[in-house]
Amino acid sequence: MVEIYKKSLFDIPKDIVYLDGNSLGPVLKGIEEESHRVISKEWGKKLIKGWNESRWMAQPVRVGNKIAKILNAEKDSIVLGETLAVKLYQALSAAIDLRKDRSIILTDSGNFPSDLYVAQGLIDNQSRDLKLKVVDPEDIKSSIDDSVAVVMLTQVDYRNGRMHDLDSITNLCHSCGAIMLWDLAHSAGAVPVYLTKSRCEFAVGCTYKYLNGGPGSPGFIYVRPDLIKNCSTRIRGWLGHKYPFDFSREFEQADTIDVMRVGTPPVIQMSILEKALDIWEDVSMEDLREKCIELSEIFISQVEKRCPDLELASPRDPFLRGSQVSFAFKEGYAVIQALIDQGIIGDFRAPNIMRFGITPLYLSENDILTAVKCLEKILKEGLWNSERFLKRKLVT
Amino acid sequence: MVEIYKKSLFDIPKDIVYLDGNSLGPVLKGIEEESHRVISKEWGKKLIKGWNESRWMAQPVRVGNKIAKILNAEKDSIVLGETLAVKLYQALSAAIDLRKDRSIILTDSGNFPSDLYVAQGLIDNQSRDLKLKVVDPEDIKSSIDDSVAVVMLTQVDYRNGRMHDLDSITNLCHSCGAIMLWDLAHSAGAVPVYLTKSRCEFAVGCTYKYLNGGPGSPGFIYVRPDLIKNCSTRIRGWLGHKYPFDFSREFEQADTIDVMRVGTPPVIQMSILEKALDIWEDVSMEDLREKCIELSEIFISQVEKRCPDLELASPRDPFLRGSQVSFAFKEGYAVIQALIDQGIIGDFRAPNIMRFGITPLYLSENDILTAVKCLEKILKEGLWNSERFLKRKLVT
Numbered sequence: 050m051v052e053i054y055k056k057s058l059f060d061i062p063k064d065i066v067y068l069d070g071n072s073l074g075p076v077l078k079g080i081e082e083e084s085h086r087v088i089s090k091e092w093g094k095k096l097i098k099g100w101n102e103s104r105w106m107a108q109p110v111r112v113g114n115k116i117a118k119i120l121n122a123e124k125d126s127i128v129l130g131e132t133l134a135v136k137l138y139q140a141l142s143a144a145i146d147l148r149k150d151r152s153i154i155l156t157d158s159g160n161f162p163s164d165l166y167v168a169q170g171l172i173d174n175q176s177r178d179l180k181l182k183v184v185d186p187e188d189i190k191s192s193i194d195d196s197v198a199v200v201m202l203t204q205v206d207y208r209n210g211r212m213h214d215l216d217s218i219t220n221l222c223h224s225c226g227a228i229m230l231w232d233l234a235h236s237a238g239a240v241p242v243y244l245t246k247s248r249c250e251f252a253v254g255c256t257y258k259y260l261n262g263g264p265g266s267p268g269f270i271y272v273r274p275d276l277i278k279n280c281s282t283r284i285r286g287w288l289g290h291k292y293p294f295d296f297s298r299e300f301e302q303a304d305t306i307d308v309m310r311v312g313t314p315p316v317i318q319m320s321i322l323e324k325a326l327d328i329w330e331d332v333s334m335e336d337l338r339e340k341c342i343e344l345s346e347i348f349i350s351q352v353e354k355r356c357p358d359l360e361l362a363s364p365r366d367p368f369l370r371g372s373q374v375s376f377a378f379k380e381g382y383a384v385i386q387a388l389i390d391q392g393i394i395g396d397f398r399a400p401n402i403m404r405f406g407i408t409p410l411y412l413s414e415n416d417i418l419t420a421v422k423c424l425e426k427i428l429k430e431g432l433w434n435s436e437r438f439l440k441r442k443l444v445t
Numbered sequence: 446m447v448e449i450y451k452k453s454l455f456d457i458p459k460d461i462v463y464l465d466g467n468s469l470g471p472v473l474k475g476i477e478e479e480s481h482r483v484i485s486k487e488w489g490k491k492l493i494k495g496w497n498e499s500r501w502m503a504q505p506v507r508v509g510n511k512i513a514k515i516l517n518a519e520k521d522s523i524v525l526g527e528t529l530a531v532k533l534y535q536a537l538s539a540a541i542d543l544r545k546d547r548s549i550i551l552t553d554s555g556n557f558p559s560d561l562y563v564a565q566g567l568i569d570n571q572s573r574d575l576k577l578k579v580v581d582p583e584d585i586k587s588s589i590d591d592s593v594a595v596v597m598l599t600q601v602d603y604r605n606g607r608m609h610d611l612d613s614i615t616n617l618c619h620s621c622g623a624i625m626l627w628d629l630a631h632s633a634g635a636v637p638v639y640l641t642k643s644r645c646e647f648a649v650g651c652t653y654k655y656l657n658g659g660p661g662s663p664g665f666i667y668v669r670p671d672l673i674k675n676c677s678t679r680i681r682g683w684l685g686h687k688y689p690f691d692f693s694r695e696f697e698q699a700d701t702i703d704v705m706r707v708g709t710p711p712v713i714q715m716s717i718l719e720k721a722l723d724i725w726e727d728v729s730m731e732d733l734r735e736k737c738i739e740l741s742e743i744f745i746s747q748v749e750k751r752c753p754d755l756e757l758a759s760p761r762d763p764f765l766r767g768s769q770v771s772f773a774f775k776e777g778y779a780v781i782q783a784l785i786d787q788g789i790i791g792d793f794r795a796p797n798i799m800r801f802g803i804t805p806l807y808l809s810e811n812d813i814l815t816a817v818k819c820l821e822k823i824l825k826e827g828l829w830n831s832e833r834f835l836k837r838k839l840v841t
Contacts, residue, residue: 257709
């Protein structure tokens, strides 16, 4: 077993325990040099020639192939670009067009709200009748029937870490003739995913969480290879054209995954991501998952022992959880601020959820114990009950 | 008059004359330090706290305000994000919804093909009858009538630099009750634009050309302030929500220009752009335009004198041209490759257009003369007629 703990490859400030990799991954060593190289050697020296000589144009699929390895997806089935919300819009558009005779997009209340907004925005502007049906996560399976055009789910709940069984839901979806679209924002780099094996039609995700691509790193989209060729497109940007540099007036869509490209890719941000993905080359997702569960179990048992006022908000069964453990507490916001003040970085989601990302690439058992002890102290001594922690800021 | 020529503020390789700022602007000094600062000091040290403490969340509007100054637009009327194609999709969606009783989107054959693809992709998926009408650029004015819902034009033609009169077309458009949408990809930082004065409803553009934001720097969108509040949205990402961090299930759209945000902004790329925009603080667009015309006139007269085989493809009247001069030549592709080989960087657009961007911030009269002499030599000695220049590469 290759060592999973690779903290020496990261540039994480010494005095902190970072439990927020589920929101924004930390900086890997070599990222600054890569950014320097792209700016000075490629953009600076090659200027416009960078598009050819530095292979910027091929980068979105090249980086997609690195992500495909992590997700056990086919080569040339994933492309990067824009943001997760845009990629979701593209995937959902294509998905509904594969089931024109059906009217329901099924999702759950555990989905990231943005996914619901994107779906509703799309539905409100269709020529056909479509309806977004939002059920409780535990009712998803029983709600899949042959009225459903598309099942659109985020595998891991952003608040409590509850995880759907990707394979069994995809199978059920297919047995009812519906199209499966997974949002893997909290899965990619966190839990093992076998995209090819699942036979799901579409998947999307982001790269700034567990994949450590940096703030605002682009989104990705997966299309099952047999569907790429006739994939329908709503947002037809020039780079989705089969021959973009012919500049023809008619849109002839690419017959490769490039069809899901839209505009000019963010080369600098994409280069940083490409570099950040190197760390995954010898990571076994199964080993990482095993370690993640081990650390999570320690975290949960220690918190429950030392901080009895907190209530576990995540599923207790590790196989029903992603890579994140959440606890509910009425003054959770202030507690998280007090923790951050002590160098323990978690985050908060309304109304009362304290989130802790368990990322074995850079978290040790010792880090977990340090975090719990700090949490215990903050709660026992009421340190959170201070004006500066109670006042809400924008993001966490 | 403040000096327009500021080449000392750029990091342009010594041995080249860069005539391709219309495609990708060069690196400004300080950009590398800025990228270093964002990666190590903000992402690296502050991690997730960067969203608050480093004001990443407010950056898309803050940078928009810098662009608003260049385009003489209202404060808080421009926001950055994703790519030009996505922003165009958003703008055109909102525009057609303002004229639900009309059926024509009018554009011209000089528009960037991507804009036509985006429009057609949108039209093909509407519940109402809409038609894209593409006329010749000289027929635009006579084609605006009260069947037209939206006039969608790129002000400066990407091939020949032909420039539409933004104000008179906008006025005509409004006199027929249509909505005006300008693509300023080749205008922003190239020619004076008075967005507020024009009263146009929407504008979009990119930031990696004359604004020097770097490869894949994000797109921008302008919405006339009186229209922002009830602007319709197709792509409803979480950051277009009035209170994104409430994570409510219903989409309540922002009543500010944030409504045109979609997903998580590319912070590193955006920070580089923000820094690159500093140079515009004391640039008068009128002075820059005057200098651009002066240099362009020298370029045209010298090329016509020394290279009689080339045919001017741009309008001869400088007031009908943007900041780019194009010449047609059957073997234009090979000539451009031979020029690049000599350090004179222009580019090529099919079928036979050689493009030269005239950017007075970093081009002197001497540069222009050097370029023409090199072009003359390549043509007179037939240096372009070589295997290595004739073989087509992807981009230029």
